[in-house]
Amino acid sequence: MKDIVITGMGVVAPPGIGTADFWHHIQEGRSFVSPITRFDSSLYPSRIAGQVNGLESYKNGFSARLLKKLDLFSHMALVTSDLTLKDAKIDLRNFNLHRTGIFMGNTLGGWLFAETELRDLYLEGREGVSPYMASAWFPAAPQGQISIFYGIKGYSKTVVADRAGSLMAIAYGARTLERGKLDLVLAGGTEAPVTPYALLCCNTYDFLSRKNDTPENAYAPFDKNRDGLVVAEGAGILTLERLNDAQRRNAPLYARICSFYTNCDGYDRVAFEPDGTCLAVAIEEALKEAGFEKDGIDYICADGAATASGDISETRAIKKVFGRRAKEIPVSAPKSMFGNMLGAQGSVDVITTVLSMMYGTICPTINYKNPDPECDLDYVPNKAQNKDIKRALVISRGRGGINAVMALERFSNGHMTKKAFGGGTLCQLSKA
Amino acid sequence: MSVEQGIREIIIETLSVQPEEIKMDEKLSDSLGVDSTEMVNVILSLEKKFSIHLDDKQITKFSSLRDIIILIESKRTTA
Numbered sequence: 001m002k003d004i005v006i007t008g009m010g011v012v013a014p015p016g017i018g019t020a021d022f023w024h025h026i027q028e029g030r031s032f033v034s035p036i037t038r039f040d041s042s043l044y045p046s047r048i049a050g051q052v053n054g055l056e057s058y059k060n061g062f063s064a065r066l067l068k069k070l071d072l073f074s075h076m077a078l079v080t081s082d083l084t085l086k087d088a089k090i091d092l093r094n095f096n097l098h099r100t101g102i103f104m105g106n107t108l109g110g111w112l113f114a115e116t117e118l119r120d121l122y123l124e125g126r127e128g129v130s131p132y133m134a135s136a137w138f139p140a141a142p143q144g145q146i147s148i149f150y151g152i153k154g155y156s157k158t159v160v161a162d163r164a165g166s167l168m169a170i171a172y173g174a175r176t177l178e179r180g181k182l183d184l185v186l187a188g189g190t191e192a193p194v195t196p197y198a199l200l201c202c203n204t205y206d207f208l209s210r211k212n213d214t215p216e217n218a219y220a221p222f223d224k225n226r227d228g229l230v231v232a233e234g235a236g237i238l239t240l241e242r243l244n245d246a247q248r249r250n251a252p253l254y255a256r257i258c259s260f261y262t263n264c265d266g267y268d269r270v271a272f273e274p275d276g277t278c279l280a281v282a283i284e285e286a287l288k289e290a291g292f293e294k295d296g297i298d299y300i301c302a303d304g305a306a307t308a309s310g311d312i313s314e315t316r317a318i319k320k321v322f323g324r325r326a327k328e329i330p331v332s333a334p335k336s337m338f339g340n341m342l343g344a345q346g347s348v349d350v351i352t353t354v355l356s357m358m359y360g361t362i363c364p365t366i367n368y369k370n371p372d373p374e375c376d377l378d379y380v381p382n383k384a385q386n387k388d389i390k391r392a393l394v395i396s397r398g399r400g401g402i403n404a405v406m407a408l409e410r411f412s413n414g415h416m417t418k419k420a421f422g423g424g425t426l427c428q429l430s431k432a
Numbered sequence: 433m434s435v436e437q438g439i440r441e442i443i444i445e446t447l448s449v450q451p452e453e454i455k456m457d458e459k460l461s462d463s464l465g466v467d468s469t470e471m472v473n474v475i476l477s478l479e480k481k482f483s484i485h486l487d488d489k490q491i492t493k494f495s496s497l498r499d500i501i502i503l504i505e506s507k508r509t510t511a
């Protein structure tokens with residue numbers, strides 16, 4: 001991919017709303033996972049999650065009349081879009097809205113809204129169901145709501161690919177820009193899995209941690225005593241532009257998206273292919289398209305499924321590609337601090353990686369206490385590390401054996417300065 | 433409570449609008465920007481409140497408050 005740049009970033013996540021708040025908290029290396037309070041989850045095997053606080057205080061034109069028609073996942077997507085556009089210093093009146101597109105990843109749809117309506121369907125009959133259900137529940141609803149709110153009319157798509165959805169959405173958005181079909185792309189993902197039915201489905205699939213008594217220690221990727229991931233709600237969205245367009249409007253230039261590759265294990269419904277062969281192919285192809293030397297990779301943001309199948313196969317794939325040098329590359333899963341946002345996680349991982357490039361700081365994999373002989377890379381355990389990162393990979397994987405890899409390159413030659421990044425949301429923070 | 437007052441309350445509650453935004457002789461789509469799903473919600477609430485059945489072609493987003501008052505009063509008279 002040539003000259004596609006990230007010019008704006010927005011995030012709504014358990015550690016914070018907006019990149020400044022988010023970054024401030026995730027470098028601390030502490031957990032934002034807690035017992036579920038939204039509903040009685042006492043009979044669920046896993047009843048802990050990363051939950052977003054303070055969303056309702058972000059108004060900015062989102063009226064009560066609008067919000068009553070939306071599920072939480074669309075609400076988070078709207079707030080995140082707004083944060084992203086502000087961060088990118090974009091006034092959409094200056095853009096051709098027919099050449100502006102939206103690419104969103106999502107896995108589950110809007111169950112918080114749908115569940116109460118389904119209950120009413122069975123209790124009260126068809127007339128008990130809100131007409132807003134029609135546009136609230138389905139995975140493409142956030143794309144639709146963003147397009148309606150901002151009047152965006154260009155080529156757009158929603159991608160459902162389990163935990164790889166938003167990384168794919170960003171990639172498809174970038175490729176559409178590259179082909180010249182659009183001038184501006186909003187790309188990312190949103191997910192709201194903390195609902196009775198959605199959480200039940202995740203529990204049934206048996207990939208969730210059951211360390212309910214110690215939620216802060218529950219999500220432990222690459223640790224020998226891991227027992228699964230913890231779900232989280234949240235959204236992450238980027239603005240993407242062609243470099244010359246972004247330079248013309250003096251936009252913030254965060255990072256280049258250099259390549260993307262995706263493939264399938266073709267192995268099992270639940271487990272990943274044990275040797276990580278297909279993931280290794282995806283990494284090799286992403287490196288090849290980006291034109292990156294293997295020696296040039298400074299950081300890998302891992303999928304970090306926290307299952308034996310996921311962690312071991314991901315580790316083997318990295319070792320297959322990088323050989324002896326694999327142990328020298330920091331590989332971390334910052335999501336261990338706040339949970340896995342499923343269809344939104346890839347976009348949040350991209351944001352975390354870009355922030356790490358800008359601040360020269362790698363966020364850690366927390367809860368790493370017991371080394372697993374099968375997982376023997378540098379997982380940046382428990383504490384952030386200072387490191388100059390110019391080139392990085394982001395890995396997202398989904399159930400059914402989906403592998404997705406994106407290569408990113410820091411745009412500037414040095415770490416972020418306030419002047420270079422134009423005073424966006426993030427620039428209110430000084431370097432940690 | 434008058435029919436008019438009852439209808440006004442439903443519109444205010446269902447659409448989260450201010451009382452002064454409701455105009456007697458303007459189409460709901462013009463005065464309040466009502467869309468079709470919102471109109472279904474208004475109709476369902478009117479049916480419950482006044483214990484009547486409304487055909488969804490009798491009241492639409494192009495109806496005014498006066499149109500709705502006349503229709504509901506006629507339904508209640510004939511019931």
